[in-house]
Amino acid sequence: MTPPAAPPALPARPASPAPLAPLAPLAPRRAVGALLTLLTLLTLLTLLTLNALGCAPGEAGAPGGAGAGGGGRPPIRLWHAYRGEERAALERAARRFEERTGQAVSTLALPYSAFPNKLQAAAARGNGPDVFIFAHDRLGDWAAAGLVEPLGFWVSADERAALLTPTVEALEHEGNLYGLPLSCKTLALFYHRGLVPAPPSTTDALWAAARGARAAAAAAGATPPWGLAAPELSSLYFHAPWLHAHGGDALDLEGRAGAAVASARYLRARVEEGLVPAEVNGALASELFRGGRLAFLVSGPWLRGDLAGFSDWGVAPLPTLSETGRPLAPYLGVEAVMMSSRARDPAGALALMRALAGEEEARARLAAGQLAARRAPYEEPGALADPWLRAFRAQLERAAPMSGAPAMRAAWTPLQRALSSSVVYGESPEVAFEEARRALAASLRESSLGDSAEGGR
Numbered sequence: 001m002t003p004p005a006a007p008p009a010l011p012a013r014p015a016s017p018a019p020l021a022p023l024a025p026l027a028p029r030r031a032v033g034a035l036l037t038l039l040t041l042l043t044l045l046t047l048l049t050l051n052a053l054g055c056a057p058g059e060a061g062a063p064g065g066a067g068a069g070g071g072g073r074p075p076i077r078l079w080h081a082y083r084g085e086e087r088a089a090l091e092r093a094a095r096r097f098e099e100r101t102g103q104a105v106s107t108l109a110l111p112y113s114a115f116p117n118k119l120q121a122a123a124a125r126g127n128g129p130d131v132f133i134f135a136h137d138r139l140g141d142w143a144a145a146g147l148v149e150p151l152g153f154w155v156s157a158d159e160r161a162a163l164l165t166p167t168v169e170a171l172e173h174e175g176n177l178y179g180l181p182l183s184c185k186t187l188a189l190f191y192h193r194g195l196v197p198a199p200p201s202t203t204d205a206l207w208a209a210a211r212g213a214r215a216a217a218a219a220a221g222a223t224p225p226w227g228l229a230a231p232e233l234s235s236l237y238f239h240a241p242w243l244h245a246h247g248g249d250a251l252d253l254e255g256r257a258g259a260a261v262a263s264a265r266y267l268r269a270r271v272e273e274g275l276v277p278a279e280v281n282g283a284l285a286s287e288l289f290r291g292g293r294l295a296f297l298v299s300g301p302w303l304r305g306d307l308a309g310f311s312d313w314g315v316a317p318l319p320t321l322s323e324t325g326r327p328l329a330p331y332l333g334v335e336a337v338m339m340s341s342r343a344r345d346p347a348g349a350l351a352l353m354r355a356l357a358g359e360e361e362a363r364a365r366l367a368a369g370q371l372a373a374r375r376a377p378y379e380e381p382g383a384l385a386d387p388w389l390r391a392f393r394a395q396l397e398r399a400a401p402m403s404g405a406p407a408m409r410a411a412w413t414p415l416q417r418a419l420s421s422s423v424v425y426g427e428s429p430e431v432a433f434e435e436a437r438r439a440l441a442a443s444l445r446e447s448s449l450g451d452s453a454e455g456g457r
Contacts, residue, residue: 074344075104076352079119079129081112089364090133090356097355103348123147123340130343131352133182136170136334139404143173149339150176154350163357167373170334170401179336180357181373183365186399187241187300187330188391190307190315195225195295199316203328206296206319210275213295227275228296229289231282233267234420236412238298241328242267244400245321250411251403253437257430264422264429266323271423278424289313298330301371301392315388317395332399334373371396407444414439 082090087109094105108129110118116138122128128147142148155177160168167181189206191199195213200206210227217224230238236250243250246266248259270276280288286306288294297303298318307313318328337356343349355361362372366383371392377383384390402408418436422429 073103073348075106076131076345076348077129078105078107078352079110079115079132080107081110081115081134083109085368089368093356093361093364094352096360097352100355101351103351105352120145120147123342126342128340128342130340130345130349131337132340133335133337133356136179136181136336136404137402137409139171139178139338140173140406140408142338143176143178144406146341148178149341149343149346150178151180151339151350152177155180159354162374162376164373164375164396166332166396166399166401167334170332170404171336173404179338180353181334181336182357182361183335183370184373184396185300185302185333185335185371186392186395187238187298187318188315188395189318190289190297190299190303190313192225192289192292192295193312193314194292199314200319202319202322204322207270207275210295214275223293224274225293225295226277226288227270227294228298229277229280229285229294230298231280231285233271233276233278233280233423234416236415236419237331239263239267239415239419239423240400241298241318241330242321244329245324245326247324247326250415251405251407253433253440257433257437260418260433261422261429264419264432267423268426268429272426301369301388304369304388315391317391317398327398329398329400330395331402332396333402406447407440410443410447411440414443 078090078094080087080090091107094107098104115134119128119132119134120142139148143150160177163181164184167184168177170184171177171179171181189199196209200209207227214224214227232238236243240250242263243260246259246263248256248263253260267276271278282299285294285297285299286303289297290307290310318330320327337353339346339349339353357373359374359376362374363377365372366377366389372378378389378393384393414436417439418429418432421427422432
């Protein structure tokens with residue numbers, strides 16, 4: 001990915017309008033026209049004010065909308081990027097909070113891709129949300145810009161202990177906690193029961209099972225299935241388990257260059273053996289898996305929807321890399337509720353955050369097929385009877401929280417190029433990762449200079 005752009009300069013505050021000159025006496029017809037003009041201007045002014053607040057008439061959060069305040073207190077402004085059922089579930093949660101507390105909540109849904117820029121621009125004008133929900137990967141940028149409020153003094157040790165530890169770690173930046181986790185995503189190993197009898201605990205067992213499935217198909221005169229696929233071998237997200245199991249770190253391409261090179265060589269060898277397809281996207285991988293042409297598939301909880309109507313599959317935590325004894329540790333991504341540093345009522349905002357991150361809402365997320373970030377719902381009787389949930393719950397303990405530092409976002413593009421050239425096309429991994437290291441260092445230098453220049457204005 002390209003390095004984060006320097007924060008935009010704050011727009012100049014509009015000049016105050018000049019005082020209106022007194023109206024001259026008007027004839028009755030002209031007076032009516034002037035009155036209509038004045039009403040039109042007042043309507044336009046109202047619409048402009050609503051637009052500045054980030055909402056429109058009839059939206060939750062606009063006067064007369066679902067989130068209109070009561071009791072003299074302004075509504076808590078909650079922004080999110082949910083759609084469909086997720087949005088409806090959030091609206092229901094907000095209404096439950098209103099009923100319990102008497103505090104109104106106004107909600108605003110924004111397109112996911114536009115959310116970060118909208119948040120930063122609105123917060124700079126003081127028109128942003130009090131509370132917002134988003135992925136944690138921009139946390140470092142927002143913390144450095146002073147857009148999010150640290151919660152360290154408000155969240156007790158007991159509150160932290162009620163949450164899954166990796167989800168809390170993902171929301172910590174430079175020693176401060178900047179949000180409460182709601183849900184999370186990671187990768188696990190899906191296996192085709194018609195091709196392999198049981199999930200492997202080591203990579204040696206995985207490749208042995210894959211070779212066995214290929215040999216059995218060849219003996220029967222059928223096309224041998226692929227052994228294992230991960231959508232987009234050039235993606236750092238899907239390569240991370242192999243990188244981590246070899247001892248590598250995406251943000252340390254100098255000190256751990258050997259591990260990065262070893263991880264690329266390892267997968268390239270399986271590509272050349274014919275066990276792993278070099279280029280396959282998520283849709284094709286799912287099709288191959290359902291059709292019995294793929295023994296193992298590395299994917300996330302979202303794959304369950306793609307497998308509707310197909311039952312010959314299982315899922316398990318990723319195995320241990322036999323060569324190092326380390327588990328294949330995928331990235332952990334966290335969706336969190338965060339407080340704006342300009343929240344009008346921090347105590348009310350925190351109360352809403354606690355409600356959204358509480359046990360009732362965690363159970364609802366789990367029932368909807370999401371991986372909740374709290375411990376309690378997983379510990380209830382019968383909760384882990386579902387093999388899918390049991391596998392991902394175990395995988396969460398072996399996942400690596402993705403860094404929210406700005407450097408992490410800058411690393412994606414250089415590493416994608418390195419993985420594409422070394423794993424997909426078989427070029428020198430030493431050269432590829434050295435080029436990635438230089439590109440990342442240059443990107444971070446440019447970003448630092450840009451931030452310095454912006455801060456000096």
